[in-house]
Amino acid sequence: MALTLKAMAYFTTALRHGNIAKAAAELNIAASAIATAIDQVEAEFGLTLVTRQRARGIQANASGREVARKCARLLEEYRSLLAEGAALKQSLSGTLRVGYYAPIAPAFLPQILENCLLHGTDVTLELEECDNDQAQDGLLEGRYDAILFVTEDLRPALTYDTLLTAPPYCLLPATHPLAAHPSITMAQIAREPLVVLNRPVAASYYEGLFEPGARQAPVVAYANSTEMVRSLVAAGRGCAILNMRPLTSESYSGAKVVERPITDDLPPLTLAIGYDRSAPRRIVQVFADGCRRHFARTGRAQCIVPPAPR
Amino acid sequence: MALTLKAMAYFTTALRHGNIAKAAAELNIAASAIATAIDQVEAEFGLTLVTRQRARGIQANASGREVARKCARLLEEYRSLLAEGAALKQSLSGTLRVGYYAPIAPAFLPQILENCLLHGTDVTLELEECDNDQAQDGLLEGRYDAILFVTEDLRPALTYDTLLTAPPYCLLPATHPLAAHPSITMAQIAREPLVVLNRPVAASYYEGLFEPGARQAPVVAYANSTEMVRSLVAAGRGCAILNMRPLTSESYSGAKVVERPITDDLPPLTLAIGYDRSAPRRIVQVFADGCRRHFARTGRAQCIVPPAPR
């Protein structure tokens, strides 16, 4: 590794000029540096590559020209490597790999992607649904460029931007007596059969919202997808507590559900986007900005049920 | 040029191991050097390429693997560049460009080349006939790999090996009265019409062999090729003084000539091979060795007319 790229660059420049002094001027360095570089190249190959004639400059022999050509090619590829690296950072093309915590993202992710990408850009999306821990670990291990997750069991090394704090709300069948109230208390919910979203973070979060011993009716179902929860609720099996709201109030089964704020002072879930904030690829930055913009404007109102005034 | 080949090598090795310490062990350097190299690569591209997890090693993300692949390719080409350079020095293939002073080489050059090259080797020969000064300058300027020349008007910077010292001899028509003598004096030649080889070095050399005012018969012809001189002499136009002897005693015209040593103490011509002795390509070294061997053995007797005992 004695022969450095720098030496090659000096060498080829000197041969191109046939003159050490001119090459030094072009490169803005001292002539002695160039002379040294030429010596290094010759030493590396153990060949005489240039004839140095005082007062007449330098001249490459056939081997020297051969070597210079090869070096120039290598330098060219080096430059293109750097350029490709810059492109990797700059371009909107490439693959954007997003991991998202299953219950939170489907409500808004397509809309964001629609807004900030895909306008004729050459981006391949890889969207992967996973649990909150998997998302965080996947980001840390480089499997994802960005993750949408909630800040529970937060990994310390992870950098993220908060997008939204979503208070829990109560999901009821449209025909349920409580649906007539504009807002509901936890005490009321405690008397209703409950459908619980059974995901790693969610289940414990929702159970934890109740005072110990407060529950008076059973959990009638655990379901591990939001849509199943909504469908069960719509079918009248019970009510549920959720944080994120889909854009529709219909369930898959077609029956109507209603969302009602909860008056109790409950800890919200914090939705965040995690990504490498120090040196993101441009496409990642664009996506993260798009997410933030989305929730700064319309997104917030769409995705949460605002707490009731108390 | 901040990103050195060395840094790339460290970087790729570290990623290959997924572990800085192991990479350091493989490369026999300190781990901190590798950590620095990784930092350099990331800084160069302004991207996070590697996630470092204490107690778990390092892991490249997609961009990191991409960059590592590109770097590995560049390193591969660097190694092949070095290998090609070494081959340039080592191989017997390639082009051997020989410049030779016209009057001296044709007598023996084909035989040498036959002996030391061309045994199934992949060598292209470029033989260029020229004058003594052109040969020397061409070597210094890298146009020739080796030159066969005489050490008159010697360029100071030129390195060479002496092959042969060739005393002048007298060339006579076979029918000439002097041809009966085993050797001849300059005084005898001075009375004969003379044919002179008119080449830059030769003409003055031959004229200088005579004492000032000693010539009693005219120069009947100047000819600028050895063969023309021999033909003129064979035709009986006069006699000539030469140094190198062809392998045949017939001239192109078919008439016979004879060579006779000169008894006077005259300066010989020194035949030499000039080439870069400090770092020759292998093919050049082989050729030069072949020349020296040739004249150490049979070549000498074939090419000169030994001086007569006085």
Added chain:
DNA sequence: TAAACAAAATCGGACAAGCAGAGGTAGGCA
């Protein structure tokens, strides 16, 4: 829960490499 372990980050100092600038020298040219 604590202790032991593993691996990366950090820091300071030693060493080497690269470079600038001055002075020297050989070759070309008028």
Added chain:
DNA sequence: TGCCTACCTCTGCTTGTCCGATTTTGTTTA
């Protein structure tokens, strides 16, 4: 013969690289 050009050499300074020790952080095991 003297001047000019352009390379070479040498010295000291600056920068970079590397090592080794220490610290920090995270994992695994008792």
